[in-house]
Amino acid sequence: MSGKTLRVSLVLWDIDDTLIATTRAATAARDAAVRAMCAAGLPASFDEANAKVDLIGSYWPLKFHYNLCLALVSECRVRGKLREELIDIGSQAYKERFSNSVKPFPDAKPTLTALRREGYKLGIISTGEKNFQLYKLRKTGLLDYFYREKYFGEELVFISSDFGDGADKPSPLMYREAIRRSGARPREIMFVGDRLSDVVGANLVGIRSVLIVRDKASGKDYSARLGLEKPDHLIGKASDVMKILKVGSRRP
Secondary structure: OOOOOOOOOEEEEOOEOOOEOHHHHHHHHHHHHHHHHHHOOOOOOHHHHHHHHHHHOOOOOOOHHHHHHHHHHHHOOOOHHHHHHHHHHHHHHHHHHHHHHOOEOOOHHHHHHHHHHOOOEEEEEEOOOHHHHHHHHHHOOOHHHHHOOEEOOEEOEEEHHHOOOOOOOOOOHHHHHHHHHHOOOHHHEEEEEOOHHHHHHHHHHOOEEEEEOOOHHHOOOHHHOOHHHOOOEEEOOOOHHHHHOOOOOOOO
């Protein structure tokens, strides 16, 4: 799609694995929880317990750390007082390691700073539980980039838990609300995310879609995607957005 006549005024961002290296932090936290539980008496080796966690799967409900530890002790058939002790120990280890590990990608702050300096408005569209998503933004020093930006007295921060069932991406619900609240036309808005669900949600409402693919070794060819899964732009890191928008030169 040509962007020659497009004047982007608003750049919306996904949070997890777009601005913040969430998967990296969650993996470290999961390992810390499993090691702590094994050391406290879980009847499995670290490798055995980790294999069980892989079978359980990784997901992001409320109290994820508790649910993970509960599922693990259930898989290992732990009963009685030890069961509750292991859940508490694992949950605490998870929370502490996640808090110490969660970081923004190195180019996140410089990119957001440059965009704001150039006059672009900034916002968030994220699937997740609001308190946890805002915690990550606050912990990584990114929160102020978005809560200083207001249209008609409302921040442009859209998190699925605020919208109820059916709002998770690729649902167009949050994207449509971003259009309504900002007053911008769809093609004046750019959304940057790291999943095809991000792209589909943006494309459904006509917002310009940007897909970050940091792991070029994954072998996935996103450039060959068609229809709603085809991003307007494919980039390797957040700072590449500045190249698309020609930050520092003439804006598109």
